[in-house]
Amino acid sequence: MPSVTDAAKRLLVGRPFRSEKLSETLLPKRIALPVFASDALSSVAYAPDEILLTLSIAGIAAYALSPWIAVAVVVVLLVVVASYRQNVHAYPSGGGDYEVATVNLGPSAGLTVGSALLVDYVLTVAVSISSGAQYAATALPFLRGHEALFAVGLIVLLMTVNLRGVRESGTAFAVPTYLFMASVIGMGLWGFGRWLFGDLPQAPSAHLELAAEHDISGGLTSLAGVYLILRAFSSGAAALTGVEAISNGVPAFRKPKSRNAATTLLLLGLIAVTMLMSVVALANLTNVRFAEDPSVQLLDDGVPVGDSYVQDPVIGQLAATVFDHFPPAFYLVTAATGVILVLAANTAFNGFPVLASILARDGFLPKQLHTRGDRLAFSNGILALAGAAIVLVLAFDAEVTRLIQLYIVGVFVSFTVSQLGMVRHWTRHLRTETDAAARARMTRSRVVNSVGFALTGLVLVIVLLTKFTQGAWIAVLAMAVVFVNMRLIQRHYSSVARELAVPDDPAAKALPTGVRAVVLVSKLHKPTLRALAYARAARNTDLQAVTVAVDPQETRALQERWERLGVPLPLTVLDSPYREITRPVVDHVRALRERHPRDLVVVYVPEYVVGHWWETLLHNQSALRLRARLRYTPGVMVASVPWQLSSSAGMEDRHEPAAPGVVRRGTWGPAPLEHEEAARPSGRGGGEPRDRHEVGQDEQQEQGRRA
Structure with missing residues (x-):
């Protein structure tokens, strides 16, 4: 069902045309x-x-x-x-x-x-x-x-x-x-x-x-x-x-x-x-x-x-x-x-x-x-x-x-x-034209444009003198x-074009020697498990799960639960004496990049997808700030791993695909690093990490192609 904004747009502007309709x-x-x-x-x-x-x-x-x-x-x-x-x-x-x-x-x-x-x-x-x-x-x-x-x-x-x-x-x-x-x-x-x-x-x-x-x-x-x-x-x-x-x-x-x-x-x-x-x-x-x-x-x-x-x-x-x-x-x-x-x-x-x-x-x-x-x-x-x-x-x-x-x-x-340009145009073509009829036509055209240049130039001078x-x-x-x-x-x-151009030097075209993945963990819930699963399926050279110790008690509880569930990946805890989240993560990623300068670092960020704009106000915005900081770090990529909440059900049908020329509206919410208690995943859900050998071969190949 289209939104009110889309319905109003269609009422005023009408339905979009296909590109092949341009001739019509x-x-x-x-x-x-x-x-x-x-x-x-x-x-x-x-x-x-x-x-x-x-x-x-x-x-x-x-x-x-x-x-x-x-x-x-x-x-x-x-x-x-x-x-x-x-x-x-x-x-x-x-x-x-x-x-x-x-x-x-x-x-x-x-x-x-x-x-x-x-x-x-x-x-x-x-x-x-x-x-x-x-x-x-x-x-x-x-x-x-x-x-x-x-x-x-x-x-x-x-x-x-x-x-x-x-x-x-x-x-x-x-x-x-x-x-x-x-x-x-x-x-x-x-x-x-x-x-x-x-x-x-x-x-x-x-x-x-x-x-x-x-x-x-x-x-x-x-x-x-x-x-x-x-x-x-x-x-x-x-x-x-x-x-x-x-x-x-x-x-x-x-x-x-x-x-x-x-x-x-x-x-x-x-x-x-x-x-x-x-x-x-x-x-x-x-x-x-x-x-x-x-x-x-x-x-x-x-x-x-x-x-x-x-x-x-x-x-x-x-x-x-x-x-x-x-x-x-x-x-x-x-x-x-x-x-x-x-x-x-x-x-x-x-x-x-x-x-x-x-x-x-x-x-x-x-x-x-x-x-x-x-x-x-x-x-x-x-x-x-x-x-x-x-x-x-x-x-x-x-x-x-x-x-x-x-x-x-x-x-x-x-x-x-323009008239001066047309005079130059005919003069240039007259130098190479040999057909008498074509030369006569070009000469007449040059005379017309010459008179036009003289008159419009005179009027321009008059306009500037009288109206300036x-x-x-x-x-x-x-x-x-x-x-x-x-x-x-x-x-x-x-x-920008010069900066992005592919050089002729073969060494500059070399692929990274490896991919080192960092999965951000705020707590152990379904979005985190899905991010871990996707990161493991990508077959990265190295994989880390990283959390920031903002509250010591919450960090200890997270570590205990991590060990109790048997997540097959160690949890790295970054100290934050001033209760910051962004700076410790950025410093850790930069240090990883410095130790392995020829490797690519990918940071996986769990993302909540909500259905209402006001819901974004109820969640932490720390991931948005973190993502903005990481964008300016060379050799680092940020991969959002979305988890659709129940309020977002059916939103893909409500938002009409953007047509060419339409300024895209950001319909996704920021990826929050939640510090609230989430519901404990029951059983082995679709987002829970599995053993390396339990990941299906087809899924691995597909994720590898995407990576």
């Missing part, structure tokens, strides 16, 4: 698009807001630049999409930017990209979920002031859905994502139709005046004005986040993987461009006002609107304007936008675990991240991403304005390094910390 989890393009593109598409919900919000610092006149800034963002987006279409064909294994940089620029460049992407994925979840929580608070006023806790709940929900598997999460998120696309594009078509017929009303905030927060001396053509424009562009460049996720997720596509991934990238680019330009254009046509500090900057008849004014997001204002005659459509657009902001984090939940598994495979992250879980998803990576995002959300109180400043630095680092002091330094610092830690992890794994 691959995604068709119609599911892959919402799975990998939700982040890039959702940026339409806040990229226009960030552009207008930044331009509002200079007042209403700066709004005229918003369409041109959006066009600049679109140009970069299309170039990046075209560049990544080259990536997915050249490197379809799923390593994405990390693999491109590692192969063409070296391990340090690959780690730089890897650390940047890991940090960016965490920020993607934090920003998207926080933005979704703010949209929810707009529709549900009772959530105001509790956005952070609501965001944490959404992250946990998203994590649970993704633990069920990539295909299941994609199917669940496909409908909301397509609904968001249809609602925003439909709003754009309807809005432009009303504008053509002269029926498009003004936005609810259009009547408000927008005061400049800072006086830009010399106007927008001055140095300060140019800086403001560049800052607005860098904020709008958030629309490019998530494009790289498809190159990291190529293995999740159905065959032909590269072609399907390239097609999905093209669809992503066209849809994102259409939606972004529609929103920015409608915002200008309806005269939307969106300020960085609305309570002060927005004026009603020359008077600031004050703190009571609630500034709705740009899409919310547009939906209220375009569908002023049809409220259900307004609620549909608002709801779909809020949902897509939450689902945008799903891109990170698909990209982060895959990238982490590749880094773990290469030894830069803990190996557990490379193992698939019950549902063939990288469960440990999903849990790690959720945990890191929750910490960020709580630290920044789910405020998008604060989190957005940390955003997009990492993704443009990966863009720039606003909080981007935190993201840069986080990338450096992740980079250093991955280096340290790789150094540790390399050190």
Whole structure:
């Protein structure tokens, strides 16, 4: 019968999949698009807001630049999409930017990209979920002031859905994502139709005046004005986040993987461009006002609107304007936008675990991240991403304005390094390629990646210049910390591998000359008798039964009983004037090891196996401490000999075998050295020692093979 924990896990995650089912989890393009593109598409919900919000610092006149800034963002987006279409064909294994940089620029460049992407994925979840929580608070006023806790709940929900598997999460998120696309594009078509017929009303905030927060001396053509424009562009460049996720997720596509991934990238680019330009254009046509500090900057008849004014997001204002005659459509657009902001984090939940598994495979992250879980998803990576995002959300109180400043630095680092790597890739292949058609194709690809490198590098410089002091330094610092830690992890794994490698020296491969066994005895009961029987059946070179004289009376009683039962093995008593158990045993084992340095010493420890956690509290824990000390003694092995108490009956059926990727829980109890009186064994039980010649030949052979 499964435990309550296992039953709850199966209810939330589902039954485990067999490894051969992996091919059935691959995604068709119609599911892959919402799975990998939700982040890039959702940026339409806040990229226009960030552009207008930044331009509002200079007042209403700066709004005229918003369409041109959006066009600049679109140009970069299309170039990046075209560049990544080259990536997915050249490197379809799923390593994405990390693999491109590692192969063409070296391990340090690959780690730089890897650390940047890991940090960016965490920020993607934090920003998207926080933005979704703010949209929810707009529709549900009772959530105001509790956005952070609501965001944490959404992250946990998203994590649970993704633990069920990539295909299941994609199917669940496909409908909301397509609904968001249809609602925003439909709003754009309807809005432009009303504008053509002269029926498009003004936005609810259009009547408000927008005061400049800072006086830009010399106007927008001055140095300060140019800086403001560049800052607005860098904020709008958030629309490019998530494009790289498809190159990291190529293995999740159905065959032909590269072609399907390239097609999905093209669809992503066209849809994102259409939606972004529609929103920015409608915002200008309806005269939307969106300020960085609305309570002060927005004026009603020359008077600031004050703190009571609630500034709705740009899409919310547009939906209220375009569908002023049809409220259900307004609620549909608002709801779909809020949902897509939450689902945008799903891109990170698909990209982060895959990238982490590749880094773990290469030894830069803990190996557990490379193992698939019950549902063939990288469960440990999903849990790690959720945990890191929750910490960020709580630290920044789910405020998008604060989190957005940390955003997009990492993704443009990966863009720039990856494009440089692709230029090196094509240059290297052109040196050896002789076919004219192939050379022409490679040359075109190199031109595309060269333009991508130039543009993304320029945007990276702009982002660092305009956002560094606003909080981007935190993201840069986080990338450096992740980079250093991955280096340290790789150094540790390399050190362990060198230490464990089998040398070529034949002498180093020699087996021990003998095995000397030590059976720990606290009292004469069934577990002790079983340990003695197993140790004798192993045919060790030497066998000792050892006890520690903690209480003189108990020790004398044990010796008398030992002789009375005729145990065919002398009992060695270790003196312990300070009533210690661990130190005398460790000293004795070390002395034995020193006297016979070429022999292996095996310490047999009787172990109680109990059925309830609270039973372990009722027994002595000295064996646990002893085992921990002996683990650090070279040439010494500890062998636990379990004795199942009646309370553990049936436990092997209650605990489901751990599936791949599941972190094993220690279900065994510590091996206590009991000093309580046990029931006297009646007759010659299964654990009582027998004479050497009474041990069955089959049992001896089996135990010898195990030893």
